[in-house]
Structures are given as C-alpha cells and as structure tokens.
Amino acid sequence: MGALIAGLASPAAAQPDSPQSDERALARLLAAKLDDAAGIYLVNYNSGRYLQPRRHSTANAARVVQWRYTRSKFQRWKPVLDGKYTSFENLGSHKNLGINRASGDAGANAIQAKPAGDWNQDWLMDPRPYPGESFALVNRKSGLCLGISNASIAIGGQAAQFRCDGRANQRWNFYGG
Secondary structure (H helix, E strand, C coil): CCCEEECCHHHHHHHCCCHHHHHHHHHHHHHCCCCCCCEEEECCCCCEEEEEHHHHCCCCCCCEEEEEECCCHHHHHEEEECCCEEEEEECCCCCCCEEEHCCCCCCCEEEEECCCCCCCCEEEEECCCCCCCEEEEEEEECCCEEEEHHCCCCCCCCEEHHHHHHHHHHEEEEEEE
C-alpha cells in the first residue's frame, strides 16, 4: 500500500483562517500528485476499502465499488484539477468517476464514464467535515457527497451519492501510488 501522504499543508497553514484555505491546501497537496504516473488510491475511511470499477471493467457506465487492496491499476485514479474541482480518471479503464445518468438524486450510483467535462464527473474535495487528512467528495452537479451505500464495509459495496451529513461512509482519504 502506498504511504499515507503526510500533512495537508505547511505548519503555517496547519490552522487555516477559513474553509477556503483548507480546500486550497488540499488542492495543493493533490496537485503535487498530478505528475505521478502511478496515480492515487481513493480509500473509504469507514471500510478501509479502495474504489475501483466493478470487475475491472473498462465499459462506460460500469459501477464503481469498494474492494480490498490489490495493487491493480483499476484502483488507481489520476486527479485532473479544474479550478477548485477535481476529476478522477481511472488508470485501468481511462474513464472518469461520475454519477449514473448525471442524476441529482440521493442514492444514485457512482459509475465510470468517458471523460466529457460534465459536472457530474467533477468533485470538490472538502476537508471541513473531518479531522486530519480526510475529506468529503462533493459532486459539482448535485452537491451531494460520495459514500458507500448502507455504510457497507463489504467487498463490492456500491459507491453512490448522498446528502452530505459527515458520516464515516462519506469520509475519504487518498494515498500515493
């Protein structure tokens, strides 16, 4: 497993003055990983499991689920920054993390889709709900948070979007490749 990326920012920024400075610190940390061809792992805090397309699929609209760590390129995501938002391209399928049918509904499944610049493929990494290096992934189109359905810790648990409520199944970390 890749080492946990240490620290969100320099010691001077460790106690930010505003939520925006938290977001900027997280964005700077993520931007440092952009040149890393190995990508990052997105790990659910509640389950300790890694996001990947179901069954290593390369198909458009394949569901995104959590799985045990396997070192697979299908568990690695290349972050692509767009202002304060980030798209995540899967290194195995070359598809982006998004929401099925660009739905704005709570409970809509996370899928992978051909990169298209659609807002349902953009995510705000919001560190405010959680301590340390954890963050919520807020969908740009819906304003809902990525989580694991039913707070499952099981292999194959479905990633979906939900009303942001700070629960552990909506808490994420990233690790370097």
